[in-house]
Amino acid sequence: MRTRNHLPNPARALALATFLIALAALASGQSGAPASSCDNCPEWNRPQQPFRVYGNTYYVGPHGLTSILLTSQAGHVLIDGALPESVPQVVANIRALGFRVEDVKLIVNSHVHFDHGGGIAELQRLSGARVAASPWSAEVLTKTGVGKGHPQFGGLVPLALVPRADTLRDGQTLRVGDIKLTAHFTPGHTPGGTSWTWKSCEGGRCLSLVYSDSMTPVSAEGFRFSDSREYPDAVRDFEKSFAFLRAAPCDILLTSHPDASGLWQRLEGRQRGDRPDPVVAPNACKELAGRAAEQVRRRLESEKGR
Ligand SMILES: [Zn+2]
Numbered sequence: 001m002r003t004r005n006h007l008p009n010p011a012r013a014l015a016l017a018t019f020l021i022a023l024a025a026l027a028s029g030q031s032g033a034p035a036s037s038c039d040n041c042p043e044w045n046r047p048q049q050p051f052r053v054y055g056n057t058y059y060v061g062p063h064g065l066t067s068i069l070l071t072s073q074a075g076h077v078l079i080d081g082a083l084p085e086s087v088p089q090v091v092a093n094i095r096a097l098g099f100r101v102e103d104v105k106l107i108v109n110s111h112v113h114f115d116h117g118g119g120i121a122e123l124q125r126l127s128g129a130r131v132a133a134s135p136w137s138a139e140v141l142t143k144t145g146v147g148k149g150h151p152q153f154g155g156l157v158p159l160a161l162v163p164r165a166d167t168l169r170d171g172q173t174l175r176v177g178d179i180k181l182t183a184h185f186t187p188g189h190t191p192g193g194t195s196w197t198w199k200s201c202e203g204g205r206c207l208s209l210v211y212s213d214s215m216t217p218v219s220a221e222g223f224r225f226s227d228s229r230e231y232p233d234a235v236r237d238f239e240k241s242f243a244f245l246r247a248a249p250c251d252i253l254l255t256s257h258p259d260a261s262g263l264w265q266r267l268e269g270r271q272r273g274d275r276p277d278p279v280v281a282p283n284a285c286k287e288l289a290g291r292a293a294e295q296v297r298r299r300l301e302s303e304k305g306r
Contacts, residue, residue, distance in 0.1 A: 072177025
Protein backbone atom coordinates (compact mmCIF):
# COMPACT_ATOMS: atom_id res chain seq x y z
CA MET A 1 0.00 0.00 0.00
CA ARG A 2 2.89 2.31 0.66
CA THR A 3 4.77 1.71 -2.55
CA ARG A 4 2.51 0.00 -5.07
CA ASN A 5 1.48 3.28 -6.79
CA HIS A 6 4.92 4.81 -6.59
CA LEU A 7 6.99 2.36 -8.58
CA PRO A 8 9.39 4.42 -10.68
CA ASN A 9 9.06 4.43 -14.43
CA PRO A 10 11.33 6.55 -16.64
CA ALA A 11 8.66 9.05 -17.76
CA ARG A 12 7.36 9.59 -14.26
CA ALA A 13 10.91 9.88 -12.91
CA LEU A 14 11.72 12.49 -15.55
CA ALA A 15 8.55 14.46 -14.82
CA LEU A 16 9.29 14.32 -11.12
CA ALA A 17 12.89 15.44 -11.65
CA THR A 18 11.74 18.37 -13.83
CA PHE A 19 9.17 19.35 -11.21
CA LEU A 20 11.75 19.19 -8.40
CA ILE A 21 14.25 21.29 -10.35
CA ALA A 22 11.55 23.90 -11.06
CA LEU A 23 10.54 23.85 -7.39
CA ALA A 24 14.16 24.25 -6.26
CA ALA A 25 14.60 27.18 -8.66
CA LEU A 26 11.43 28.79 -7.31
CA ALA A 27 12.42 28.19 -3.71
CA SER A 28 15.82 29.77 -4.23
CA GLY A 29 14.22 32.64 -6.10
CA GLN A 30 16.21 32.00 -9.24
CA SER A 31 13.32 31.51 -11.63
CA GLY A 32 13.35 34.51 -13.89
CA ALA A 33 16.68 35.74 -12.58
CA PRO A 34 19.22 36.21 -15.34
CA ALA A 35 21.70 33.35 -15.67
CA SER A 36 24.40 35.98 -15.22
CA SER A 37 23.13 36.93 -11.75
CA CYS A 38 26.33 35.46 -10.44
CA ASP A 39 28.92 34.77 -13.07
CA ASN A 40 31.47 35.71 -10.44
CA CYS A 41 30.25 33.37 -7.71
CA PRO A 42 32.63 30.43 -8.34
CA GLU A 43 35.58 32.84 -8.44
CA TRP A 44 34.40 34.70 -5.31
CA ASN A 45 33.85 31.41 -3.50
CA ARG A 46 37.37 30.04 -4.03
CA PRO A 47 38.69 28.65 -0.72
CA GLN A 48 40.83 30.85 1.46
CA GLN A 49 42.86 29.83 4.46
CA PRO A 50 41.57 31.82 7.44
CA PHE A 51 44.02 34.13 9.19
CA ARG A 52 44.39 36.60 12.01
CA VAL A 53 44.06 40.16 10.77
CA TYR A 54 44.97 41.71 14.12
CA GLY A 55 44.34 40.79 17.74
CA ASN A 56 40.91 39.18 18.03
CA THR A 57 39.98 39.98 14.39
CA TYR A 58 40.09 37.10 11.90
CA TYR A 59 39.30 36.66 8.18
CA VAL A 60 37.03 33.60 7.75
CA GLY A 61 35.45 34.21 4.32
CA PRO A 62 36.20 32.60 0.98
CA HIS A 63 38.88 34.30 -1.18
CA GLY A 64 36.59 36.79 -2.88
CA LEU A 65 34.05 37.74 -0.20
CA THR A 66 34.97 38.95 3.23
CA SER A 67 33.56 37.45 6.40
CA ILE A 68 35.10 38.68 9.64
CA LEU A 69 35.13 36.93 13.02
CA LEU A 70 35.68 38.97 16.19
CA THR A 71 36.32 36.77 19.18
CA SER A 72 35.90 37.12 22.93
CA GLN A 73 35.80 34.81 25.95
CA ALA A 74 32.04 35.38 26.14
CA GLY A 75 31.23 34.70 22.49
CA HIS A 76 31.96 35.94 19.00
CA VAL A 77 30.66 38.33 16.36
CA LEU A 78 30.47 37.55 12.64
CA ILE A 79 30.35 40.35 10.07
CA ASP A 80 28.87 39.19 6.73
CA GLY A 81 28.01 35.66 5.65
CA ALA A 82 29.10 35.67 1.98
CA LEU A 83 27.16 33.40 -0.42
CA PRO A 84 24.83 30.59 0.65
CA GLU A 85 27.39 28.15 -0.79
CA SER A 86 30.15 29.81 1.27
CA VAL A 87 28.67 28.68 4.59
CA PRO A 88 30.53 25.33 4.85
CA GLN A 89 33.81 27.19 4.22
CA VAL A 90 33.04 29.90 6.77
CA VAL A 91 32.18 27.27 9.40
CA ALA A 92 35.29 25.21 8.58
CA ASN A 93 37.45 28.35 8.72
CA ILE A 94 36.08 29.28 12.14
CA ARG A 95 36.87 25.75 13.37
CA ALA A 96 40.33 25.75 11.78
CA LEU A 97 41.15 28.80 13.91
CA GLY A 98 40.10 26.90 17.03
CA PHE A 99 36.70 28.56 17.52
CA ARG A 100 33.15 27.22 17.30
CA VAL A 101 30.34 28.57 15.15
CA GLU A 102 28.03 27.73 18.07
CA ASP A 103 29.80 30.48 20.05
CA VAL A 104 28.89 33.19 17.51
CA LYS A 105 26.41 35.35 19.45
CA LEU A 106 25.83 38.17 16.96
CA ILE A 107 25.73 38.35 13.15
CA VAL A 108 25.78 41.72 11.39
CA ASN A 109 26.25 42.69 7.74
CA SER A 110 27.51 45.32 5.32
CA HIS A 111 24.64 45.15 2.85
CA VAL A 112 21.97 42.63 2.06
CA HIS A 113 22.93 41.49 -1.41
CA PHE A 114 23.23 37.73 -1.87
CA ASP A 115 27.03 37.84 -2.01
CA HIS A 116 27.36 39.25 1.53
CA GLY A 117 24.05 38.35 3.18
CA GLY A 118 23.28 35.11 1.34
CA GLY A 119 24.90 32.91 4.00
CA ILE A 120 23.43 34.68 7.02
CA ALA A 121 20.22 32.63 7.39
CA GLU A 122 22.13 29.34 7.50
CA LEU A 123 24.87 30.74 9.76
CA GLN A 124 22.17 32.04 12.10
CA ARG A 125 20.55 28.61 12.17
CA LEU A 126 23.85 26.87 12.92
CA SER A 127 24.88 29.32 15.65
CA GLY A 128 21.59 30.47 17.13
CA ALA A 129 23.11 33.98 17.01
CA ARG A 130 21.15 37.21 17.24
CA VAL A 131 21.01 39.07 13.91
CA ALA A 132 21.05 42.88 13.92
CA ALA A 133 20.83 45.21 10.91
CA SER A 134 19.87 48.69 9.75
CA PRO A 135 16.08 49.11 9.41
CA TRP A 136 16.17 48.83 5.59
CA SER A 137 18.40 45.75 5.70
CA ALA A 138 16.43 44.11 8.54
CA GLU A 139 13.28 44.34 6.40
CA VAL A 140 15.07 42.59 3.51
CA LEU A 141 16.59 39.93 5.81
CA THR A 142 13.31 39.05 7.51
CA LYS A 143 10.57 39.82 4.98
CA THR A 144 11.40 40.40 1.34
CA GLY A 145 14.79 38.83 0.58
CA VAL A 146 15.46 41.64 -1.89
CA GLY A 147 15.16 45.40 -1.37
CA LYS A 148 12.67 47.13 -3.66
CA GLY A 149 13.55 50.40 -5.36
CA HIS A 150 17.30 50.25 -4.86
CA PRO A 151 19.93 50.47 -7.59
CA GLN A 152 20.25 46.75 -8.31
CA PHE A 153 16.57 45.84 -7.87
CA GLY A 154 15.51 43.41 -10.59
CA GLY A 155 18.92 41.89 -11.12
CA LEU A 156 19.42 40.01 -7.87
CA VAL A 157 18.82 36.64 -6.29
CA PRO A 158 16.74 37.07 -3.09
CA LEU A 159 18.26 36.06 0.25
CA ALA A 160 17.09 33.19 2.41
CA LEU A 161 15.15 34.87 5.24
CA VAL A 162 16.11 34.95 8.92
CA PRO A 163 13.32 34.51 11.49
CA ARG A 164 14.10 37.82 13.22
CA ALA A 165 16.54 40.71 13.12
CA ASP A 166 16.94 43.55 15.60
CA THR A 167 17.05 46.97 14.00
CA LEU A 168 20.00 49.27 14.64
CA ARG A 169 20.40 53.02 14.97
CA ASP A 170 23.16 54.86 13.13
CA GLY A 171 26.07 55.10 15.56
CA GLN A 172 24.79 52.34 17.84
CA THR A 173 27.43 50.28 19.67
CA LEU A 174 26.83 46.55 20.12
CA ARG A 175 28.60 44.50 22.76
CA VAL A 176 29.50 40.82 22.99
CA GLY A 177 31.87 40.08 25.87
CA ASP A 178 34.59 42.73 25.60
CA ILE A 179 33.90 43.35 21.89
CA LYS A 180 32.45 46.81 21.20
CA LEU A 181 31.31 47.16 17.62
CA THR A 182 29.80 50.39 16.27
CA ALA A 183 27.40 50.58 13.30
CA HIS A 184 27.80 53.47 10.83
CA PHE A 185 25.13 53.78 8.19
CA THR A 186 26.89 54.13 4.84
CA PRO A 187 24.11 54.02 2.24
CA GLY A 188 24.45 54.48 -1.53
CA HIS A 189 25.31 51.02 -2.85
CA THR A 190 22.06 50.08 -1.07
CA PRO A 191 19.88 52.35 1.12
CA GLY A 192 20.65 50.09 4.12
CA GLY A 193 24.42 49.83 3.78
CA THR A 194 26.35 49.69 7.05
CA SER A 195 30.05 49.97 7.88
CA TRP A 196 31.56 48.89 11.18
CA THR A 197 34.30 50.09 13.51
CA TRP A 198 35.96 48.48 16.52
CA LYS A 199 39.32 48.19 18.24
CA SER A 200 41.54 45.13 18.45
CA CYS A 201 44.63 44.85 20.60
CA GLU A 202 47.87 42.86 20.44
CA GLY A 203 50.08 42.99 23.48
CA GLY A 204 48.80 46.36 24.63
CA ARG A 205 48.87 47.96 21.14
CA CYS A 206 45.27 48.71 20.20
CA LEU A 207 44.36 49.61 16.60
CA SER A 208 41.20 51.05 15.05
CA LEU A 209 39.64 48.75 12.48
CA VAL A 210 37.08 49.71 9.85
CA TYR A 211 34.94 47.29 7.88
CA SER A 212 33.71 49.31 4.94
CA ASP A 213 30.59 48.41 3.04
CA SER A 214 30.68 48.47 -0.78
CA MET A 215 30.78 52.07 -2.03
CA THR A 216 30.23 51.35 -5.72
CA PRO A 217 27.44 52.85 -7.89
CA VAL A 218 26.42 49.53 -9.43
CA SER A 219 22.87 49.23 -10.76
CA ALA A 220 20.42 47.19 -12.72
CA GLU A 221 19.82 48.27 -16.34
CA GLY A 222 17.92 51.55 -16.55
CA PHE A 223 18.56 52.81 -13.01
CA ARG A 224 19.87 56.39 -12.76
CA PHE A 225 21.71 57.59 -9.67
CA SER A 226 21.34 61.24 -10.73
CA ASP A 227 17.54 61.42 -10.65
CA SER A 228 16.07 58.11 -9.48
CA ARG A 229 12.47 58.36 -8.33
CA GLU A 230 12.82 55.11 -6.35
CA TYR A 231 16.00 56.26 -4.58
CA PRO A 232 16.12 60.06 -4.79
CA ASP A 233 18.76 60.38 -2.02
CA ALA A 234 21.29 58.06 -3.68
CA VAL A 235 23.95 60.70 -4.39
CA ARG A 236 23.55 62.45 -1.03
CA ASP A 237 23.77 59.02 0.64
CA PHE A 238 27.07 58.25 -1.11
CA GLU A 239 28.46 61.60 0.01
CA LYS A 240 27.52 60.84 3.62
CA SER A 241 29.29 57.48 3.33
CA PHE A 242 32.46 59.00 1.85
CA ALA A 243 32.48 61.56 4.68
CA PHE A 244 32.38 58.69 7.18
CA LEU A 245 35.37 57.01 5.48
CA ARG A 246 37.38 60.24 5.44
CA ALA A 247 36.78 60.90 9.14
CA ALA A 248 36.93 57.41 10.68
CA PRO A 249 39.94 56.47 12.83
CA CYS A 250 41.33 53.79 10.54
CA ASP A 251 44.52 51.84 11.14
CA ILE A 252 43.29 48.75 9.29
CA LEU A 253 40.71 48.88 6.50
CA LEU A 254 38.75 45.76 5.61
CA THR A 255 36.17 45.81 2.81
CA SER A 256 33.24 43.56 1.90
CA HIS A 257 35.15 42.59 -1.26
CA PRO A 258 38.77 42.09 -0.13
CA ASP A 259 40.13 43.40 -3.45
CA ALA A 260 38.57 46.82 -2.80
CA SER A 261 41.21 47.41 -0.12
CA GLY A 262 44.06 45.42 -1.69
CA LEU A 263 43.96 42.90 1.13
CA TRP A 264 45.78 40.11 -0.69
CA GLN A 265 48.74 42.27 -1.73
CA ARG A 266 48.96 43.64 1.81
CA LEU A 267 48.82 40.13 3.26
CA GLU A 268 51.55 38.98 0.87
CA GLY A 269 53.70 41.84 2.08
CA ARG A 270 53.10 40.83 5.68
CA GLN A 271 53.96 37.20 4.90
CA ARG A 272 57.18 38.32 3.22
CA GLY A 273 58.03 40.06 6.46
CA ASP A 274 57.73 43.66 5.15
CA ARG A 275 57.98 46.24 7.91
CA PRO A 276 55.95 48.12 8.92
CA ASP A 277 53.16 45.55 8.54
CA PRO A 278 51.42 46.50 5.26
CA VAL A 279 48.05 45.27 6.59
CA VAL A 280 48.17 48.34 8.86
CA ALA A 281 47.55 51.25 6.46
CA PRO A 282 46.23 54.39 8.12
CA ASN A 283 45.53 56.17 4.80
CA ALA A 284 43.51 53.32 3.31
CA CYS A 285 40.08 54.65 4.36
CA LYS A 286 40.72 58.09 2.87
CA GLU A 287 42.09 56.54 -0.32
CA LEU A 288 39.01 54.32 -0.65
CA ALA A 289 36.78 57.39 -0.18
CA GLY A 290 38.70 59.13 -2.97
CA ARG A 291 38.42 56.20 -5.40
CA ALA A 292 34.73 55.69 -4.62
CA ALA A 293 33.91 59.41 -5.02
CA GLU A 294 35.63 59.35 -8.41
CA GLN A 295 33.58 56.29 -9.49
CA VAL A 296 30.35 58.04 -8.52
CA ARG A 297 31.45 61.23 -10.30
CA ARG A 298 32.14 59.25 -13.49
CA ARG A 299 28.85 57.41 -13.19
CA LEU A 300 26.89 60.67 -12.87
CA GLU A 301 28.83 62.08 -15.82
CA SER A 302 27.87 59.04 -17.91
CA GLU A 303 24.18 59.54 -17.04
CA LYS A 304 24.17 63.08 -18.50
CA GLY A 305 22.33 63.27 -21.80
CA ARG A 306 20.94 59.76 -21.41
ZN1 LIG B 1 26.26 44.61 -3.46
